[in-house]
Amino acid sequence: xxxxxxxxxxxxxxxxxxxxxxxxxxxxxxxxxxxxxxxxxxxxxxxxxxxxxxxxxxxxxxxxxxxxxxxxxxxxxxxxxxxxxxxxxxxxxxxxxxxxxxxxxxxxxxxxxxxxxxxxx
Amino acid sequence: xxxxxxxxxxxxxxxxxxxxxxxxxxxxxxxxxxxxxxxxxxxxxxxxxxxxxxxxxxxxxxxxxxxxxxxxxxxxxxxxxxxxxxxxxxxxxxxxxxxxxxxxxxxx
Numbered sequence: 001x002x003x004x005x006x007x008x009x010x011x012x013x014x015x016x017x018x019x020x021x022x023x024x025x026x027x028x029x030x031x032x033x034x035x036x037x038x039x040x041x042x043x044x045x046x047x048x049x050x051x052x053x054x055x056x057x058x059x060x061x062x063x064x065x066x067x068x069x070x071x072x073x074x075x076x077x078x079x080x081x082x083x084x085x086x087x088x089x090x091x092x093x094x095x096x097x098x099x100x101x102x103x104x105x106x107x108x109x110x111x112x113x114x115x116x117x118x119x120x121x
Numbered sequence: 122x123x124x125x126x127x128x129x130x131x132x133x134x135x136x137x138x139x140x141x142x143x144x145x146x147x148x149x150x151x152x153x154x155x156x157x158x159x160x161x162x163x164x165x166x167x168x169x170x171x172x173x174x175x176x177x178x179x180x181x182x183x184x185x186x187x188x189x190x191x192x193x194x195x196x197x198x199x200x201x202x203x204x205x206x207x208x209x210x211x212x213x214x215x216x217x218x219x220x221x222x223x224x225x226x227x228x229x
Contacts, residue, residue: 035218037165045157045165045208047218059216062122095164105171106212107155111164 002026002110004096009115016086016119022079022096022112030054030074033099035108036081040092049081050099086119093117123148123211127221133229140196142224144209149189153213156185156194159223160205169194170212196226204228 008020022034036048049070050059060068069082079096093114100109124147134140144154152172157165167176169185172192182197196203209221 044206044223045159045210045220047210047216047220050216050218059218061217102174103171105153105174107167107170107176107210108157108165109167109176111166114164 002098004098004110004112006094006096006112006115009094009117011118011120012086013121014086014088014119017082017084018086018117020081020083020094020096020115020117022081024077024079024096024098027098027110029072029077033106034072034079035097035099036070036079037095037097037108037111038090038092039095039114040089043092046092048094051079088119091117091119122217123150123214123219125209125211125219125221127207127209127224129224130222131225131227133227134199135229136199136201138199138229140199140203140226142194142207142226144187144192144194144221146190146192146211146213150211150213152188153211154185154187154192155210155212156183157208157210158203158205159208165208168207199226 003025005023031053033052051070067084071080095114096112097108098110126145128143154172156169159165173185184195206223206225
């Protein structure tokens with residue numbers, strides 16, 4: 001069974017940094033592309049970033065480009081997100097999600113439970 | 122960038138009702154369209170990918186249709202467990218992997 005567990009959230013001061021981790025199990029992590037998606041309180045889903053299995057391809061949303069870094073350690077079956085210069089609008093639940101491909105169409109087929117990040121002084 | 126617009130933003134319906142949710146892209150995306158369901162406090166769950174392909178384990182009362190710029194998610198007979206927020210997502214041109222703003226289905 002696919003299992004994704006985020007960690008590293010909590011209260012962070014404005015201007016600070018955070019590093020989130022996503023521990024993966026139940027599938028071949030090294031061949032799976034992964035994504036980070038966040039959700040501000042009471043708002044919709046916002047895609048943030050994508051990384052291919054080999055880390056050769058990385059994408060970022062314009063809203064976080066320059067402040068966000070995605071990475072992975074396939075030996076540890078782990079995905080990471082580092083977000084710098086945090087602002088109040090970065091507050092929300094952050095999800096890691098696995099990307100599946102079927103009939104050449106991709107979709108996010110497994111999600112972690114989400115981790116809350118609160119940016120406040 | 123491709124922009125996705127869902128309508129309505131919310132709707133009220135009764136158990137047993139047929140419910141349709143629309144999603145429109147600002148340019149053609151062929152059938153590169155996914156639908157997700159999210160219940161309060163839970164992670165999203167994929168229902169449909171490639172506009173009309175039902176993900177394994179998803180009840181057959183859910184169906185998707187459309188191609189190009191206009192897409193529809195239909196719930197043929199609304200069940201109590203279907204009250205949730207539904208999101209579309211385009212998978213045609215990335216980045217960004219754009220979501221619609223969501224449609225909340227509430228109990229009438």
